[in-house]
Amino acid sequence: MGRAAIVGGGVIGGGWAARFLLNGWDVAIFDPDPEAGRKIGEVLANARRSLPGLYERGLPAEGSLTFCATVEETVAGADWVQESVPERLDLKHRVLAQVMAAAPEGVVIGSSTSGFKPSELNEKGATAIVAHPFNPVYLLPLVELVGEADRTARAAETLRGIGMFPLTVRKEIDAHIADRFLEAVWREALWLVKDGVATTEEIDEAIRMGFGLRWAQMGMFETYRIAGGEAGMRHFMAQFGPCLTWPWTKLMDVPEFNDELVDLIAGQSDAQSGHRSIRELERLRDDNLVGIMRALKRTGSGAGGVIRDHEARLPLAETGPDGLPxxxxxxxxxxxxxxxxxxxxxxxxxxxxxxxxxxxxxxxxxxxxxxxxxxxxxxxxxxxxxxxxxxxxxxxxxxxxxxxxxxxxxxxxxxxxxxxxxxxxxxxxxxxxxxxxxxxxxxxxxxxxxxxxxxxxxxxxxxxxxxxxxx
Structure with a gap:
């Protein structure tokens, strides 16, 4: 195990802290928010309730958690640094400069950025890589890695050790892989709401009652291969390829982002989910993810395979309280x-x-x-x-x-x-x-x-x- 430094303790930073902590790492956190301790404590409570439930072996003894007063104190002696500050390039440049000045030489510095490329992050001399996770970080295994080959390789090994699935992106591109895909779906969803075709709740139902269940285990291309029947992907492409020229989507035509659209989306979202607090929604999400991922673990499909491989690394005690195996x-x-x-x-x-x-x-x-x-x-x-x-x-x-x-x-x-x-x-x-x-x-x-x-x-x-x- 080692010492992880988390700079920025919001939703993503708190999730990183929980993932490392519950896998036996000591964690140091810096966040200027006076409420950071309470917020991260609540994230940790959810993580303690859910993450170990994915396994049939006990996770390592929990590491120690320290809140630090400065970035410099946080990163001193760290074996991993994760920057998770807001998505402003000027802010990331300032924080990464502080990290570089105080962190051990050669330590992996990951940025949780969902959109910036390593070349942009490192314009001022930093050596960060993109290590982009997905919420909740303590449950979902995917981390997109972008950057210098040696650093991403070392990062991948560390991430596998805490039960995550590192996906190394072959070349720099804005928003990496997953968020580009999500942005396309998000844009189409905004049009469907704006044009009165569907509400936020109806769109969510279309995802979770249908293709979302398939994607959880097979992704897109494997799902479509099956849709092609015995003839496979070639038949699917021949059958549905012509649709690509049809005016089904507005992927490159973005609705005007104005107060009217925000009010429409926010109002429908409140009607859909406003009866539950954020913590209640997080627990509902975590309980559902644990159930789905445990089911996937039985066959080693998707995220279940990551959990099964990680579980095999976890040690099992030889004897119990009664001296028996x-x-x-x-x-x-x-x-x-x-x-x-x-x-x-x-x-x-x-x-x-x-x-x-x-x-x-x-x-x-x-x-x-x-x-x-x-x-x-x-x-x-x-x-x-x-x-x-x-x-x-x-x-x-x-x-x-x-x-x-x-x-x-x-x-x-x-x-x-x-x-x-x-x-x-x-x-x-x-x-x-x-x-x-x-x-x-x-x-x-x-x-x-x-x-x-x-x-x-x-x-x-x-x-x-x-x-x-x-x-």
Whole structure:
């Protein structure tokens, strides 16, 4: 880990601070706004609630957060500097000059700019690169990198280490890649509202009920390839290419930006979302993103692949509070919590199944073993609840072998949340199966030996006061 310096603590700067902090970095922040501490504290509260819920492993211990009085104090000793001041080139020039004067030589200096090119940022002698993220920075993985090759390469490695997806832009261009695309959609949306074709709410419905769901996993070109059917992209282009000459859009014809247009858009937006505070909208957004991104993680699609790769880098403790092997470490995500505010029954089974899968890997019944035609199937489960597990709680699951002869594995998955006793246990019986016949068979010799060794090692561990399986 290292020390990140954040210059500018607004929505984007606060998001950067949360992303680094929750991945174990120490963070120093400078922002002259007297409300910066409160605002960043609220962003951090949202990030702590949502980001760890993307993972089935625990993130590193949170780093330290320091508010500094000057830019110079903030960047001293930094391993990464992120400038996130407002989009005014003269202001960025002044701030980058201060950063250059005080930051360690050679440190990566990223700018969150959504529009300026590195050549513009560095007109006064700075060596910054564009590191343009997307809101919320602590959840969305994309960062557009533009600039000198060595610096962007080093930046990419750091960003992957905190669970982000660096996309290096091949050449300088105003607004990089994503914002140019968004600007085109935004311009067309402004015309649709101005001309009375649709309201702000109706446009948002068109996006979130349709193509937005496809874009989350496949983007544009892969989506259109599928639209071409078996003939693929070539057929799609032949079918819809002529539309490019039709007067469907007004992409280069911008509506006059006047008070009337602002009032129209703002009024419709208030009617659409004014009943919720900004913090309520942020939490709604974060909860939805966690649910979507966790779903994508199952298949490794889109942002889910970034999370899965980052999760594989996160260390798993070897033993838990009871001295038994740890098979799961994670924070309870918002998707696990019911209307009573605590984790409901189904996630207990999901987490327990994940713990059993991890135990299978530990004794050699891993993906390669399963691909070879052998596996363990769950035959029985019995849950006992001892205390509530709530959203944001960090769960450590340990697995105890209660018995088994290789064909059978009798396990106890214990859920720990920080107390001296488990918050819950799941007693489970697994049978070793030949996948081609679906019949119970003996495991491979090395797997049987490891299972027997685990059973012997756990023989002296305390057993539950009552068991259901095999009584």
């Amino acid at each position: 740890v098979t799961v470490e994670m924070q309870v995500p918002t998707t696990y919590v019911d209307y009573n505010g605590h984790m409901n029954e189904a996630p207990y089974m999901e987490v327990s199944a994940r713990a059993s899968d991890r135990f299978m890997e530990m004794i050699g019944a891993d993906a390669a073993y399963i691909a070879g035609g052998l596996s363990y199937f769950t035959a029985e489960n019995h849950i006992r609840y001892f205390s509530e597990i709530d959203i944001g709680d960090r769960i450590t699951v340990t697995t105890q072998v209660l018995g088994g002869d290789g064909r059978k594995l009798h396990l106890l998955n214990k859920f720990w949340t920080g107390g001296e006793t488990p918050a819950a246990t799941v007693e489970t019986l697994l049978l070793h199966v030949d996948l081609s016949t679906r019949r119970v068979v003996a495991p491979r010799a090395d797997v049987a030996e490891k299972a027997a060794a685990m059973a012997a090692a756990h023989a002296g561990a305390p057993r539950p006061d009552r068991l259901v399986i095999g009584r």
